[in-house]
Amino acid sequence: MKTATESLQQAGFEEILEDRELTVSPADYSLLTDLYQLTMAACYVGEGLDDRPASFELFARRLPDGFGYAIAMGLAQAIDYLEKLRFSEAQIQALQSTGIFAGAPERFWTLLATARFTGDVWAVPEGTAVFANQPLLRIEAPLWQAQLVETYLLNTINYQTLIATRAARVRDVAGPEAKLLEFGTRRAFGPQAAVWAARAALAAGFDGTSNVLAALKLGRKPVGTIAHALVMAVSALEGSEDEAFAAFHRCFPGAPLLIDTYDTVAAARTLASRVNSGEMPLQGVRLDSGDLVKLSREVRSILPGVPIIASGDLDEYEIARLKTAGACIDGYGLGTKLVSGSPVNGVYKLVEIDGIPVMKEASGKLTYPGKKQIFRTMKDGEILGDCLGLTAENIHTSDYHLSLMQLVLKDGKRLQKPESLEDIAKRTAASVASLPAQTRQLNNPISPPMEISTDLQSLIEKTRKSY
CATH class of the missing domain: 3.20.20.70 (Aldolase class I)
Known part of the structure; x- marks a missing residue:
């Protein structure tokens, strides 16, 4: 019986097998993903669902033990990745050579050959303090694109958010x-x-x-x-x-x-x-x-x-x-x-498909449906609490309410110049300074309260009934 290596070598896979440096360049971004992102994309094509508009949100259900807050980080690399996402002919041939995609429709390969990220991205600015169940980023794009980019986005945002949070806590102390x-x-x-x-x-x-x-x-x-x-x-x-x-x-x-x-x-x-x-x-x-x-x-x-x-x-x-x-x-x-340390265990979940809100109800892994916004209440420079609501809501009842998520990519094109590290560091310092003392404390920190808006609560109940 042939080994997997022998099979791949016979299929012309020798070049990839011999690349032992394992370095990553922008040209590799497309393949730096989990297999199921590609197999799901192929399935969407087969079912004629690939171009349906979809929204995915990236958030952490809970913060690492001992953390009262997290500092959002990694957006710059996420945007760079989305802008440079391409599949070369050699990469497509390598995927075909594995034999895994033998049943994939021909149009799947056409999509990969012409792949560009064409969606919108909403995100919390880097250096902003966030809490559990708050979206750091939302992708609004054709379903196959929004699905494909999950792995890389989680990789850069989860890790950099962890390091930024630990660094902010060190600076604070x-x-x-x-x-x-x-x-x-x-x-x-x-x-x-x-x-x-x-x-x-x-x-x-x-x-x-x-x-x-x-x-x-x-x-x-x-x-x-x-x-x-x-x-x-x-x-x-x-x-x-x-x-x-x-x-x-x-x-x-x-x-x-x-x-x-x-x-x-x-x-x-x-x-x-x-x-x-x-x-x-x-x-x-x-x-x-x-x-x-x-x-x-x-x-x-x-x-x-x-x-x-x-x-x-x-x-x-x-x-x-x-x-x-x-x-x-x-x-x-x-x-x-x-x-190092306990990871920021961010997840990336579908919240809307073709205008239909969706949610997950698995035990301990509940998600909220619909495209959401974080509305922050502040007074005298201190965070009083947050409200998680729908993007269409108008919760700005006073000058102290801020909408944290901003549109950073429109139709796949960047809307703002890259921020300097100095500007992000200033935002981080201001974010930490705005936190209540009980949130900044190292032992048994308490995050500010977050309420669910009336409209979002109604959507949750409506979506549950639809299932």
Whole structure:
């Protein structure tokens, strides 16, 4: 019996099988999807349903444990994906060679060959605080297009929203003056995730990233210090930790130094003599281990004018503990716990097909029918609560009501210029500042209340009866 690999090789699939780099470029976007998106699209074509107007909404039924809010992120990459979605002849041939689509109608291949996203996109702006069951994005497009794009949209928005939310919580705890650096590339879930994590962290208020590719693509200077390896290598070969510091400064004068390879306090004293004599400028020191409260206090007393950066499996909870304990720390480098953790489990669900509202009623997985809008009530700059209603409703009873979802793509064409990370970061900061204290607290946070509008409630009951 032939293996799957042998069958694919006989079908002319060798080129794809030999691509072991597994890198992703815009040309690959069309195939970066789950199989059932394509098989469903083929079925829609077979049933003559492919061009029926459909609306899908992307939302999270619940937030990760311990989160009182989420910060919407990833829209920029979602729009880029929709604009560049294409199927090449080689990709179509590769799909045909699998044999999976032998029963697909011929028109399915014609659709793929001419595929362009032609729909509308409504979305919450990046950097906006959102809560459970609120749509971050809505796709209004021909059914086959709206179905096909699900996987990629969930991938970019779920992950970047998680990172942005964690980064916003860190910034909120650390305070506006703390220097926050993203160090998570080695712990992120793959190269693409590492770049997205860096972007999301910067857009949520971080000051820099050590990821060189991400920094340069985003118009930033990469940041970082040194690793213990340099200190150990130069110390072993040239005699001392002090010589390791001097060697690094010969190439990078004044650069921050990692001082906890051996004896943190002794290293600080050695540096102090040079700094105080004017022999050595020093932009900062990093502590990566040990009792950060005690060590930071000692280092501050020895190097009073030198910024102290802490790193080593930090998160918002540990930063809050360090601050409460009186640590003398000016900034934090965050990696593992920033770029990983419980996911934002966003889902993408059909809410209307050919003008007919639809809903899912499975236990624990209820969805609301119809195209929806989030109406936010604010007073004196604070969120009082939200109302989830239908797009056709007019709930603006005062100047404090805001409609969060905006039209960002019309007939497949972008309506706005891309936003800068600085503008998104400002929105993130304003969003977090507008949250009630009980929503921002780290322990047992409580999200603001969200009511269901009368019209939406009526539609829910009407849709249930129709089933």
